[in-house]
Amino acid sequence: MKVETFVDIVNCDFYTGVPDSQLRALCDYLMAHYGIDSKHHVIAANEGNCVGLACGYYLATGKVPVVYMQNSGVGNATNPILSLLNEEIYGIPMVFVIGWRGEPGTQDEPQHIYQGKVTLNLLDDIGIEYVIIEENTTAEELRQHMNYFRGVLANGRCVAFVIRKNALYSEKNVNYCNTHTLKREDAIDKILEYAQKDLIISTTGKISRELYELREKHGEGHQLDFMTVGSMGHCSSIALGVALQKAEKRIWCFDGDGALLMHMGALAVIGSFAPRNLVHVVLNNEAHESVGGMPTVAGSVNMIQIAKACGYPYVACAESIAELSDCLKEVNNKKALSFIEIKCAVGSRSDLGRPQIVLKENRREFMRSLM
Numbered sequence: 001m002k003v004e005t006f007v008d009i010v011n012c013d014f015y016t017g018v019p020d021s022q023l024r025a026l027c028d029y030l031m032a033h034y035g036i037d038s039k040h041h042v043i044a045a046n047e048g049n050c051v052g053l054a055c056g057y058y059l060a061t062g063k064v065p066v067v068y069m070q071n072s073g074v075g076n077a078t079n080p081i082l083s084l085l086n087e088e089i090y091g092i093p094m095v096f097v098i099g100w101r102g103e104p105g106t107q108d109e110p111q112h113i114y115q116g117k118v119t120l121n122l123l124d125d126i127g128i129e130y131v132i133i134e135e136n137t138t139a140e141e142l143r144q145h146m147n148y149f150r151g152v153l154a155n156g157r158c159v160a161f162v163i164r165k166n167a168l169y170s171e172k173n174v175n176y177c178n179t180h181t182l183k184r185e186d187a188i189d190k191i192l193e194y195a196q197k198d199l200i201i202s203t204t205g206k207i208s209r210e211l212y213e214l215r216e217k218h219g220e221g222h223q224l225d226f227m228t229v230g231s232m233g234h235c236s237s238i239a240l241g242v243a244l245q246k247a248e249k250r251i252w253c254f255d256g257d258g259a260l261l262m263h264m265g266a267l268a269v270i271g272s273f274a275p276r277n278l279v280h281v282v283l284n285n286e287a288h289e290s291v292g293g294m295p296t297v298a299g300s301v302n303m304i305q306i307a308k309a310c311g312y313p314y315v316a317c318a319e320s321i322a323e324l325s326d327c328l329k330e331v332n333n334k335k336a337l338s339f340i341e342i343k344c345a346v347g348s349r350s351d352l353g354r355p356q357i358v359l360k361e362n363r364r365e366f367m368r369s370l371m
């Protein structure tokens, strides 16, 4: 179905969400139509924030908002859905639009398989009525679903459209970019030169895929790397957990700006412990590049000031390989908890592959490297 048809029939005028590649057509439509606009479209830091924001919109206008997300985000949204929106509490209606990654019977990455399997049951459990939208769903069918949903929403309950792969399409893709020129993969490669035998915890999405491919390219194994394939935003907490127990090993966290923003409270906890053996790197392209490139708010956030205020003793920002090399030399000299922000371009190689290793085996090897 054309995304315009979908939006017309749903007929709501406030959207908030975290982008998803399976919802690319909707995200592109919202960006092309509204951009980021306080009245109509906000990309929030995590799916729980989206529910909060949408709740505020409802309180202020009495109108039903739309919250969009990948099914991975249902977990983040579950707390406010169960403890705020539910009809036994405030009875606040919302329309959820959920990209169904890992749908049983489709090919997908390991982190999506179980989530995909339980997605519909999860919605049942949290009291959200849903319909599945697929490639062949017609406008008339959607209209009928929406008419029924209007009755459910009028009773203060939430509903969801679960979006199958290719269910929505758009005739034009939006191309996202920023003003930076440094390629993220080149920055990661430079860090590997300095990290040598250190351990690396990398974030969800293309950062882990690039790290993986660089190890392959250099003929190295993957035993020093732990890829946070799911649980977006928790990579730095995993790194902290390792660093606190293994003070004799240096641990690098390769974070993304979207992931860092998603659970930014982690910085305060890391700063409060300030482990000397942890280097927190943020590859900041001001975008959710792994799912299409839609913007984060990182362009207007002073990340190094935040890290400093949270208690990181050494903070620095690099925009070129030369500046990055200087920062990495300083990291080696200082031997203190460090935060390096690297401003990168949006984009990656078109032939970027996906990790081919068995994740449990990789986890075992990583643990052996820590011994």
Ligand SMILES: Cc1ncc(C[n+]2csc(CCOP(=O)(O)OP(=O)(O)O)c2C)c(N)n1
Pocket: 018, 019, 020, 070, 072, 073, 076, 203, 204, 205, 206, 207, 230, 231, 232, 255, 256, 257, 258, 259, 260, 285, 287, 288, 289, 290, 291, 296
């Ligand atoms: C809780 C959750 N919400 C959404 C996603 C989908 N997702 C995967 S990667 C990604 C973007 C990550 O952005 P960033 O950390 O800035 O890294 P980049 O992709 O730009 O390298 C998103 C939104 C997810 N995996 N988990």
